[in-house]
Amino acid sequence: MSVLRFDNVSKRYSGGHDALSEVSFEVAPGEMLFVTGHSGAGKSTLLKLIHLSERPSRGAVLFGDRNLLKVRGRRIALHRRDVGVVFQDHRLLADRSVADNVALPLILRGLRRGDIGKRVRSVLDKVGLGARAEALPTQLSAGEQQRVGIARAIVGEPRLLVADEPTGNLDPTLSAEIMALFESLPERGTSVLVASHDPGAGQAHEEARAGAQPGAPGRRHLAPGPGPVSASPEATKPQAPAAKARPQAPRSRLGTWFDHHLYSLVASLGRMFHKPWATALTIGVMAVAITLPLGLWAALGNIERFTGSVQQARQISLFLKPAVALDRARALADELRGRADVAALELRTPEQGMQELREHSGLGEAISAVEGNPLPSVLIVSPKGDEAMLAASLKNLPEVDVVQHDAGWRERLDSWLRFGVRLAWVLAILLGLGALLVVGNTVRLDIQSRREEIAVLQQLGATDGFIRRPFLYLGLSYGLVAGAIALALLTAADQALRDPLADLARSYGSSFTLRGFDLRQAAAIVFGSGLLGWIGAGLVTGHYLRQTRPIS
Ligand code: ADP
Numbered sequence: 001m002s003v004l005r006f007d008n009v010s011k012r013y014s015g016g017h018d019a020l021s022e023v024s025f026e027v028a029p030g031e032m033l034f035v036t037g038h039s040g041a042g043k044s045t046l047l048k049l050i051h052l053s054e055r056p057s058r059g060a061v062l063f064g065d066r067n068l069l070k071v072r073g074r075r076i077a078l079h080r081r082d083v084g085v086v087f088q089d090h091r092l093l094a095d096r097s098v099a100d101n102v103a104l105p106l107i108l109r110g111l112r113r114g115d116i117g118k119r120v121r122s123v124l125d126k127v128g129l130g131a132r133a134e135a136l137p138t139q140l141s142a143g144e145q146q147r148v149g150i151a152r153a154i155v156g157e158p159r160l161l162v163a164d165e166p167t168g169n170l171d172p173t174l175s176a177e178i179m180a181l182f183e184s185l186p187e188r189g190t191s192v193l194v195a196s197h198d199p200g201a202g203q204a205h206e207e208a209r210a211g212a213q214p215g216a217p218g219r220r221h222l223a224p225g226p227g228p229v230s231a232s233p234e235a236t237k238p239q240a241p242a243a244k245a246r247p248q249a250p251r252s253r254l255g256t257w258f259d260h261h262l263y264s265l266v267a268s269l270g271r272m273f274h275k276p277w278a279t280a281l282t283i284g285v286m287a288v289a290i291t292l293p294l295g296l297w298a299a300l301g302n303i304e305r306f307t308g309s310v311q312q313a314r315q316i317s318l319f320l321k322p323a324v325a326l327d328r329a330r331a332l333a334d335e336l337r338g339r340a341d342v343a344a345l346e347l348r349t350p351e352q353g354m355q356e357l358r359e360h361s362g363l364g365e366a367i368s369a370v371e372g373n374p375l376p377s378v379l380i381v382s383p384k385g386d387e388a389m390l391a392a393s394l395k396n397l398p399e400v401d402v403v404q405h406d407a408g409w410r411e412r413l414d415s416w417l418r419f420g421v422r423l424a425w426v427l428a429i430l431l432g433l434g435a436l437l438v439v440g441n442t443v444r445l446d447i448q449s450r451r452e453e454i455a456v457l458q459q460l461g462a463t464d465g466f467i468r469r470p471f472l473y474l475g476l477s478y479g480l481v482a483g484a485i486a487l488a489l490l491t492a493a494d495q496a497l498r499d500p501l502a503d504l505a506r507s508y509g510s511s512f513t514l515r516g517f518d519l520r521q522a523a524a525i526v527f528g529s530g531l532l533g534w535i536g537a538g539l540v541t542g543h544y545l546r547q548t549r550p551i552s
Pocket residue numbers: 013014015017018019037038039040041042043044045046
């Protein structure tokens with residue numbers, strides 16, 4: 001069965017331009033095919049149809065027994081792993097060593113790290129770059145970079161290798177070197193399809209090769225472009241290559257999953273440390289956005305607790321008329337104690353009132369100088385049941401001068417607290433949204449600066465999940481660190497306020513102290529913030545992937 005077959009394939013771009021028309025050809029296993037034509041003839045379009053960067057307008061492209069028209073969604077990425085691609089501009093990732101670049105297709109396939117190392121070394125030896133494995137692509141010459149590109153394309157032992165103008169940027173000597181490299185591939189069972197604008201490229205090559213090795217596998221020419229195209233009739237039939245077992249990775253899904261996640265985690269941490277200032281800024285803004293509503297929440301929780309303790313002492317003070325004698329006050333106290341809606345009652349005599357004033361007002365001597373005792377008797381009533389009704393009925397007693405009942409301010413305080421809680425919610429939502437946008441924007445910038453890399457990974461067969469994952473980890477890391485910082489800020493604020501507030505409360509006779517976050521709340525804050533970062537990154541990456549997907 002042929003490795004690749006085009007059946008009457010036509011491609012019309014949206015502008016109405018016909019790039020290919022009725023193209024039919026086949027590539028046999030172990031065959032090397034040159035696609036030649038002037039610039040604009042449709043060579044790149046043809047290659048794009050093979051690695052599913054474009055879809056044909058008419059006709060069918062078959063890869064083995066796989067009809068590419070039916071390959072959709074995630075299977076597009078999996079299909080690309082079966083096609084090795086060499087670009088004119090090699091598209092190596094500049095921030096990774098030669099070995100790491102070449103390892104990418106194997107990482108995507110989920111091979112074990114040990115196997116990856118072995119295969120990368122072997123393929124680098126094969127292209128003559130064994131000694132440069134740890135170099136960065138920028139430290140290599142143009143010819144060497146192209147050889148790395150070829151190594152990356154063949155390391156996964158694809159059934160078909162497609163090369164778009166692979167020698168376009170190279171001088172004749174280097175071109176010959178690269179071509180010789182392609183030449184050796186069909187012998188290993190990989191079919192090769194080389195696109196070149198130079199009509200002599202394949203021919204010259206074929207002649208040189210035929211002279212050297214008469215029984216070599218077949219090489220043919222194909223000239224695409226609008227108009228019927230087929231393989232040239234004098235094409236030699238290729239020999240069937242020695243069947244070569246393609247080592248498939250006998251790997252558990254869990255192992256692959258773990259390796260992919262580890263790879264993503266390392267990549268995302270690398271990104272964070274690569275740009276420390278941008279990272280610090282993002283995390284700082286996010287931490288503040290989280291701290292503010294949480295701080296407000298904590299404050300409200302404490303106020304609520306404080307007023308709760310006040311509410312327990314819902315007392316009503318009855319100031320009796322000055323004319324009411326102490327005996328009458330005592331009798332009244334006894335009478336009221338008998339009422340069903342009174343839980344307890346305490347009589348504070350004018351004498352006790354004076355004593356208190358002397359001790360607490362700091363006006364001891366001045367008060368001693370006052371003749372007589374102008375203070376009234378006071379009954380302090382603890383209500384049982386509806387305090388407002390009790391206060392109203394006590395007000396009608398003839399002995400009572402003034403009723404002091406603080407229900408009013410408590411109601412107002414409750415209203416303020418309800419308002420505060422609502423405000424904290426609104427703030428939390430707004431600032432949470434802000435934190436989401438901050439992470440989203442940072443990830444967006446990161447994606448923008450890695451567009452090339454993403455495109456290369458997609459070309460090598462990375463799924464959306466694989467591409468999205470380092471960014472998700474990035475967002476998660478931002479969120480977790482920001483959450484931890486927010487927690488630290490809140491704890492510091494709590495520590496700074498705790499003692500002065502306790503002193504203040506004590507001066508009012510209260511034993512109130514601030515309450516910070518317990519372990520569960522702390523964990524919820526950090527993980528909630530991490531989740532926020534994850535969601536922000538996920539939204540932005542998902543949007544980018546949808547926007548840039550050439551086909552579905
Ligand atoms: P080659 O690789 O042989 O130079 P291409 O396959 O790149 O040719 O292009 C073939 C023709 O299709 C050209 O005329 C080009 O302008 C057109 N073309 C290529 N890509 C697109 C596109 N995305 N939209 C519209 N026209 C395109």
